[in-house]
Amino acid sequence: MGGIKCLICSMNINPKSYNLNSYSFLEKNEERRIINCPFCGVSRIYLDSENDIYVVDDRGLDKDSLKVLDHAMKLEVFNGEFYEEASRLADDEDLKQTFNDLSKIEFTHARIHKRLGGFERLPKLHRPDYTRHNTDDLLLIEASHREEHAILFYKKNSDKVSSGIIKQIFGALSDVEEQHGIITKRHLANG
Numbered sequence: 333m334g335g336i337k338c339l340i341c342s343m344n345i346n347p348k349s350y351n352l353n354s355y356s357f358l359e360k361n362e363e364r365r366i367i368n369c370p371f372c373g374v375s376r377i378y379l380d381s382e383n384d385i386y387v388v389d390d391r392g393l394d395k396d397s398l399k400v401l402d403h404a405m406k407l408e409v410f411n412g413e414f415y416e417e418a419s420r421l422a423d424d425e426d427l428k429q430t431f432n433d434l435s436k437i438e439f440t441h442a443r444i445h446k447r448l449g450g451f452e453r454l455p456k457l458h459r460p461d462y463t464r465h466n467t468d469d470l471l472l473i474e475a476s477h478r479e480e481h482a483i484l485f486y487k488k489n490s491d492k493v494s495s496g497i498i499k500q501i502f503g504a505l506s507d508v509e510e511q512h513g514i515i516t517k518r519h520l521a522n523g
């Protein structure tokens with residue numbers, strides 16, 4: 333595996349990292365066959381050995397775009413924290429690992445927005461009490477709602493950002509959330 337880099341989250345994909353967060357993917361990476369970025373989940377088309385990562389000059393971003401990025405960052409932290417907690421609450425070992433990996437991916441999404449918006453730090457959010465989701469199925473239903481909400485968020489807000497690069501990144505991340513939605517539904521069906 334030559335050194336490849338994710339153009340969206342800027343992480344390096346190598347023999348040590350290619351297999352990370354594998355429970356969050358429908359099809360798992362193999363050392364010689366990389367399908368998704370193991371850190372942010374975007375598809376192979378955004379991985380490259382030569383190009384620079386996508387950057388936008390945040391001084392050039394208008395108020396509306398910055399507002400959307402701030403909102404996107406919060407949404408991803410909120411979901412990342414939910415999955416962190418869901419991983420603790422779930423009974424099934426396989427599901428625990430899945431929630432754990434999903435949490436890592438959502439936090440990477442939050443860091444992508446942080447970089448794009450030039451924000452100083454990730455937000456500290458109020459952490460709701462999730463213990464009312466006291467079965468694996470209830471956790472999965474909540475997860476599935478969140479994925480649908482995130483997909484809708486990216487779709488709706490893509491029109492509000494001026495930068496073509498941000499629109500493209502929103503599309504790529506939305507595809508990742510789509511995959512998460514399929515995975516959570518699959519777990520639900522398999523009970």
Ligand SMILES: [Zn+2]
Pocket residue numbers: 338339340341342343369370371372373374
């Ligand atoms: Zn990535």
